[in-house]
Amino acid sequence: MSPSRGIAVWLLPLCVFCFTLHSRAEAVADANAYGQPRVVKLYGGGGLGGLAHYQTGVVVSADGLIATIDTLVLEQGEAVAVMNDGSRRSAKVVGSDPITGIALLRAMPPLSLAPFVKFRSESSPEIGQSALVFANVFGIAAGDEPVSLITGVVGGLIPPADSVAGAGSPFLLDSVTGVPGLPGGLVLAADGTPIGLMSREVTNEATGLIVNPVISADVVADRIEVLLTGAVVERSPQPAAGVTVSTFAEFGFAMIPDLSPRTPPYVDYVRSESLARQAGLAAGDLIVSVGDDVVSSQRDLLALISPDRRRVDSDLQLTIKRGHRLVVIVIDAQEEAP
Structure with a gap:
């Protein structure tokens, strides 16, 4: 084989590789130009015990409707929406879907001719498909900075027992897992087609594996339409499917949603x-001990207050942290509830 022919044999695959790499870079650049103006940073509740007070939202109408995921960030029924240009607006919750966890917010004052995402029923993630995720992870983008762009691959389907978005939800592989700010992130295919919305992370309790569920575009489109018709009841204090809330009905109080094994034991609601x-318990109190037993998580609290650990008619002594003070309160279990 002549030297020139040998060079051609090596040069052709290299040219194909470079062309493919250049084409992919152009596709990512185009997707980034599409996604960034349509994603907003949301700041709201949370912050207790290190729980994130920020996440991501996607503009889904020209006048400023925003799709996201119902989390503690929205616990007050509103959030601050930081737009792509750095401007800030109040975003009030219009409604939320208890099955998928999708929440719809309305920016106030309304936007005018804003770029928005149209989720379509025919666009859904496919196994093995490359994906681009736009999300305000770690709350890095607080003004007009672009949100993070994360690459991933649609890896498979979540078992029904682990899914927060319904049985068979797809999830992303090779993507950042276990990071705050990801819920509500926009998911695009490599060609820039919107294929879904990031949900909360899901942890398999048996293996400890953490995955990032994607609510597919067809589900997002359907839920947005339903929320706009008012067919779903206005935002409820009940959490989305897959999230546990510890409720002590006999005493009349409930805790913040139990999102992880280390969720701090903050009181969310007192009837x-x-x-x-x-007895004096109030929302926002942090329970630090039950009797002489130290409480470091909600699961500790559940174990200590469960009927098999105490007599049903025994008083409940709680030490709580309220602001910078420690307060001891005693709930009289023998007294009849009003």
């Missing part, structure tokens, strides 16, 4: 006429 309210 107005209840034994807990009479």
